[in-house]
Amino acid sequence: MADRKKRLLQGNEACVEGAIYAGCRFYAGYPITPSTEVAEGMSVRLPKLGGKFIQMEDEIGGIAAALGGSLAGLKSLTATSGPGFSLKQECIGYACLAEIPLVIVNVMRGGPSTGYPTGPSQSDIMQAKWGTHGDHPVIAVTPSTVPEILSETIRAFNLSEKYRTPVIVLYDEILGHMREPVELPEKGDIEVIDRAKPECKPEEYFPYDDRFLVAPLAPFGEGYRFHVTGLNHKQDGFPTNDSKVIDRNNRRIMEKVDLNREEIWKNEETMLEDAEVAIFTVGSTARSARFAVNELRKAGVKAGLLRPLTIWPFPDRAVAELAKKVKTIIVPEMNLGQMYHEVERCAKGNCAVEGLFRVDGEPITPAQIMQTVKKYS
Amino acid sequence: MSTVVEKKEKVSVPFDYNKYLRPNKLPHIWCPGCGHGIVLKAMLRSIDKAGLDKNDICMVSGIGCSSRTPGYVDVNTLHTLHGRALAFATGVKLAKPKMKVIVVTGDGDALAIGGNHFIHACRRNIDMTVLVMTNATYGMTGGQYSPTTPLDAIATTSRYGNIEPPFDACEMAKVAGATFVARGTAYHTIELEKTIHEALVHKGTSVVDIIDACPTYFGRANKFKSASHMMDAIEKDGTVNVKQADKLPPEKLEGKFMRGVLHKVERPEYCEQYDMLIREKATKK
Numbered sequence: 001m002a003d004r005k006k007r008l009l010q011g012n013e014a015c016v017e018g019a020i021y022a023g024c025r026f027y028a029g030y031p032i033t034p035s036t037e038v039a040e041g042m043s044v045r046l047p048k049l050g051g052k053f054i055q056m057e058d059e060i061g062g063i064a065a066a067l068g069g070s071l072a073g074l075k076s077l078t079a080t081s082g083p084g085f086s087l088k089q090e091c092i093g094y095a096c097l098a099e100i101p102l103v104i105v106n107v108m109r110g111g112p113s114t115g116y117p118t119g120p121s122q123s124d125i126m127q128a129k130w131g132t133h134g135d136h137p138v139i140a141v142t143p144s145t146v147p148e149i150l151s152e153t154i155r156a157f158n159l160s161e162k163y164r165t166p167v168i169v170l171y172d173e174i175l176g177h178m179r180e181p182v183e184l185p186e187k188g189d190i191e192v193i194d195r196a197k198p199e200c201k202p203e204e205y206f207p208y209d210d211r212f213l214v215a216p217l218a219p220f221g222e223g224y225r226f227h228v229t230g231l232n233h234k235q236d237g238f239p240t241n242d243s244k245v246i247d248r249n250n251r252r253i254m255e256k257v258d259l260n261r262e263e264i265w266k267n268e269e270t271m272l273e274d275a276e277v278a279i280f281t282v283g284s285t286a287r288s289a290r291f292a293v294n295e296l297r298k299a300g301v302k303a304g305l306l307r308p309l310t311i312w313p314f315p316d317r318a319v320a321e322l323a324k325k326v327k328t329i330i331v332p333e334m335n336l337g338q339m340y341h342e343v344e345r346c347a348k349g350n351c352a353v354e355g356l357f358r359v360d361g362e363p364i365t366p367a368q369i370m371q372t373v374k375k376y377s
Numbered sequence: 378m379s380t381v382v383e384k385k386e387k388v389s390v391p392f393d394y395n396k397y398l399r400p401n402k403l404p405h406i407w408c409p410g411c412g413h414g415i416v417l418k419a420m421l422r423s424i425d426k427a428g429l430d431k432n433d434i435c436m437v438s439g440i441g442c443s444s445r446t447p448g449y450v451d452v453n454t455l456h457t458l459h460g461r462a463l464a465f466a467t468g469v470k471l472a473k474p475k476m477k478v479i480v481v482t483g484d485g486d487a488l489a490i491g492g493n494h495f496i497h498a499c500r501r502n503i504d505m506t507v508l509v510m511t512n513a514t515y516g517m518t519g520g521q522y523s524p525t526t527p528l529d530a531i532a533t534t535s536r537y538g539n540i541e542p543p544f545d546a547c548e549m550a551k552v553a554g555a556t557f558v559a560r561g562t563a564y565h566t567i568e569l570e571k572t573i574h575e576a577l578v579h580k581g582t583s584v585v586d587i588i589d590a591c592p593t594y595f596g597r598a599n600k601f602k603s604a605s606h607m608m609d610a611i612e613k614d615g616t617v618n619v620k621q622a623d624k625l626p627p628e629k630l631e632g633k634f635m636r637g638v639l640h641k642v643e644r645p646e647y648c649e650q651y652d653m654l655i656r657e658k659a660t661k662k
Binding site for chain 1: 402431432433435437447448451452453454455456457458461464465466467468469470471472473475476493494496497651654655658659
């Protein structure tokens with residue numbers, strides 16, 4: 001382990017390495033700044049591994065083909081950015097209801113609309129949660145370093161395969177394009193989860209078998225001839241108008257995530273034991289926050305950092321507990337307050353919650369965070 | 378030595394549709410007089426004739442009346458989103474090229490909301506058979522005009538007559554690069570079966586535009602006396618087999634759609650090209 005070679009990788013390249021490690025063998029997408037390097041990397045790597053890459057005619061085609069690839073049995077990936085993420089939303093809803101594993105990378109850029117393609121942003125936090133219509137389960141992970149983009153991409157595949165649901169990897173343009181040394185994991189270093197396949201006879205198979213919270217998924221073309229639809233369906237996969245079945249299924253797909261929150265949540269706590277002011281943030285903003293916390297501690301300010309690596313489901317309990325311990329939680333984010341209101345909701349009035357927002361396409365600096373902490377401590 | 382060869386009756390075995398259907402999913406949702414069931418029948422017979430294994434077939438559709446077809450067929454079936462059938466199908470086929478992918482779609486699904494996927498699927502020449510059931514109507518939403526609705530036709534969104542010129546799915550497929558392009562109708566059932574079979578055995582993107590008028594919306598709005606009158610006027614009298622077209626004077630061809638195989642060429646197939654790439658790159662590393 002000690003002599004492992006480190007490679008200098010760009011964030012988007014680390015995403016490719018993570019996907020390949022996780023067993024991804026299908027990529028379909030459409031070029032968009034600042035995520036394009038993921039597609040470029042996959043187009044080089046996949047054919048060498050016998051995997052498939054296709055550049056589709058548009059963003060929607062990208063995710064739709066990736067879903068087709070996943071149903072045919074290959075772990076699939078698509079990557080995009082803000083406007084492309086908007087276009088993919090209908091298919092994300094389809095993946096949620098039809099319960100098709102898929103990883104979607106969204107390298108966030110400035111918006112709304114075409115916005116600021118080369119500028120960083122964290123303005124898709126809420127789009128990741130609410131972008132597609134209807135109540136639907138959402139898992140989104142938020143790495144904040146290049147090595148973490150690799151490991152969180154692997155975790156995203158694992159969660160997606162385990163819970164048969166799309167998982168979003170959310171990071172900003174700074175992380176997508178920055179370079180850091182990364183130690184590449186070798187086989188066996190990190191757990192890789194594959195979707196459960198049915199063990200029953202084809203005639204006994206139900207793709208949405210209601211005996212399970214997450215039913216095994218057969219790949220197309222291996223004898224299990226089943227039906228997949230975006231309509232509300234019964235356990236056999238065929239459409240239904242039975243309100244009881246619709247209700248039960250709509251609740252079950254949410255429960256896949258709700259009942260497993262403990263396992264899906266992942267937080268990093270820095271100097272929170274005695275903190276009076278806590279910072280809550282993700283992605284590249286968390287890097288500024290960590291720097292700020294260290295500087296503040298040197299100056300005698302009791303500051304700490306709560307950094308979720310899973311932003312959806314929202315870390316309700318961690319925030320609720322933190323709110324009982326600190327005077328103030330400060331939420332810096334490169335948007336106009338998307339996580340802020342969630343933190344306020346979870347704090348339930350037990351502490352003050354203050355925002356620090358930036359939407360000018362520039363990162364939030366440690367100095368800005370230190371200034372804000374000092375103001376409220 | 379002399380042998381007597383006894384006279385034998387030709388035994389005709391009735392086609393076993395249940396071999397390919399999911400009987401417990403019937404009756405289907407289509408209206409009386411709709412031709413979608415005829416197309417389904419022709420498709421099942423063509424699949425049988427092509428000797429395809431049900432486990433190897435993936436039938437993909439979008440949204441609309443015709444897109445409900447896969448639900449009734451006992452193969453791997455994927456009912457996707459409006460317009461996206463070809464994109465999902467591309468993923469399935471590329472991930473598992475051994476599968477025979479059949480896309481069942483309508484004119485609104487394939488040519489309007491899914492028009493971009495249609496063009497590019499044809500361009501790639503990925504091995505798929507695309508059956509476009511063209512009824513010039515959005516039936517499932519109650520009879521709005523579509524990209525193939527003729528000029529002046531009445532629809533619920535063209536009450537004063539359609540002012541948008543329609544386009545021809547076959548011409549579109551051809552210029553986009555499909556290597557097999559044909560047209561059939563629900564009226565010419567035997568011919569349709571032959572055409573779909575030819576499409577299924579073709580290597581590359583094969584498109585069959587199937588004129589299959591909607592009696593409930595298009596027929597009533599445009600004052601056809603009955604479903605069969607409409608079928609006669611649109612499918613029988615409104616089309617000419619391409620093989621007969623040469624013999625007819627130009628005035629007899631005016632405003633008529635050509636039936637039969639309209640275009641057939643050989644061109645490298647996408648998945649085969651990709652597999653060549655894998656063979657080349659996987660060995661070099």
